[in-house]
Amino acid sequence: MKKLLSLVLLFSLSPCSVVASPDLTSQQVTLLVQQTIEPLLKQQAIPGMSVAVLYKGRAQYINFGLADVESGRAVTENTIFELGSVSKTFTGVLASVLIRNGDLRLTEPVKKYWPELSGAQWQNIRMLHLATYTAGGLPLQLPDTVTDQASLLSYYQNWQPQAAPGTIRQYSNASIGLFGYLMTKGRFEEAMIKSVFQPLRLTRTFFTVPKTMMFDYAWGYKNGQPIRVSPGMLDAEAYGIKSSARDMLTFMQANANPNGLSSGNTLLRNAIMTSQSRYFETGLMFQGLGWEIYNWPVAVQTLVDASDNNVALSAQPTKMVTPAGPTDRASWVHKTGATNGFGAYIAFIPARNTGIVMLANKNYPNPERVKAAFHILEALQ
Incomplete structure (x- = not known):
């Protein structure tokens, strides 16, 4: 206990010097997570959360609260939560599988994958621009009037960019959603299950x-009322995956240490490294395929500020990394995600083989997720 409290006292909101210490026990890791998450649950009125910790390659789960308030069903590491935009990291890994297979080239024009996009605005937009939100200002969401392929084509044909491709980054489901749809020729779910879910044994x-x-599917909560995500165009590609902390830890382990995958998963191992390449630079953040990446060490305030929706959803100047920067294990790699009733976060440091998954059944502010996760990972020296 004294050792854990000492580690917690070492934490601050500025970069910390690394203090050599013996590894924490599982009990100490659990206590650290509990001391961090329990106040967060109370402050944000979150009914339940499942936390998966990867500590120097060692996995453990710490669960809190209720998956279903009405029935009193408790959260476990097998409880299924909506991932929201954390789903985009899966899209990035699948894209990298296709790249490695020679079925996708990021430098190719979008029009090659959808010839019906004949508008002049699409002339210089590449698949890479869709993948990295840099097409020129596609919006966060598709309009509600887009309900089928015909209206989807009509929307993109009439959309007009606010900037040249590759000059601004504007976070967009409409961008990466179209990317996922086109790269798989409309067979996104089938391709994801075959190339990512099944090889990683995500059950x-x-x-x-x-x-x-369905019994293990948590209810999300908004204003105290139970809610789950509604279907929408390009939802699978951008925000539609549901998963458990146990499966997400498996996914995080593979991404934090792809060399740990079996020899039979060489394609997936190489694809994961491709997904963590650095394609565009926006401020201190590098955009991977799905993943957002920072040099490690990084100040927590840098991450907190960038995760605020006022910043994260705004159009920001960006520049292409040429050639794309390779995977760097000295990185903070992360992604937030939410639906109306759920809030998810995943972050890991490959050089440490350490990371965290936080799955909650309430959408609460991104900065609070980042601060809690950083507190825990910084203490796991």
Whole structure:
């Protein structure tokens, strides 16, 4: 206990010097997580959360609260949560599989993958621009009037960019969603299951939760009322995956240490490294395929400021990294995600083989997720 309290006292909101210390025990890791998460749950009125910790390659789970307030069903590491935009990291890994297979080239024009996009504005937009939110200002969401392929084509044909491709980054489901749809020729879910879910043996990760698993599907909460995500165009590609902390830890382990995958997963191992390459630089953040990446060490305030929606959702000047920067294990790699009733966060430091997954059944502010996760990971020296 004294050792853990000493580690917690070492934490501050500015970069910390690394203090050599013996490894923490599982009990100490649990206590650290509890001391950090329990006040957060109370402050944000979050009904339940499942936390998965990867500590120097060692996995453990710490669960809190309720998956279903009405029934009193408790959260476990097998409880299924909506990932929201954390789904984009899966899209990035799948894209990298296709790149490694020679089925996708990021430098190719979008029009090659959808010839019906004949508008002049698409002339210089590449698949890489869609993947990295740099096409010129595609919006966060598609309009509600887009409900089928015809209206989807009509929307993109009439959309007009506010900037030249590759000059601004504006976070967009409409951008990466179209990317995922086109790269798989409309067979996104099938391709994801075959190339990512199955090789990683993710048995509780779905686009549509099957009836046999509905008991483990948590209810999300908004204003105290239960809610789950509604279907929408390009939802699978941008925000539609549901998963458990156990499966997400498996996914994080593979991304934090792809060399740990079996020899039979060489393609996926190489794809994961491709997804963590650095394609565009926006401030101190590098945009990977799905992943957002910072040089490590990084100040927590840098991460907190960038995660605030006033910044994260705004159009920001960006520049292309030429050639794309390779994977750097000295990185903070992360992604936030939310639906109306859920809030998710994943962050890891490959050089330490250490990371965290936080799955909650309430959408609460991104900066609070980042601060809690940074506190925990910084103490896991």
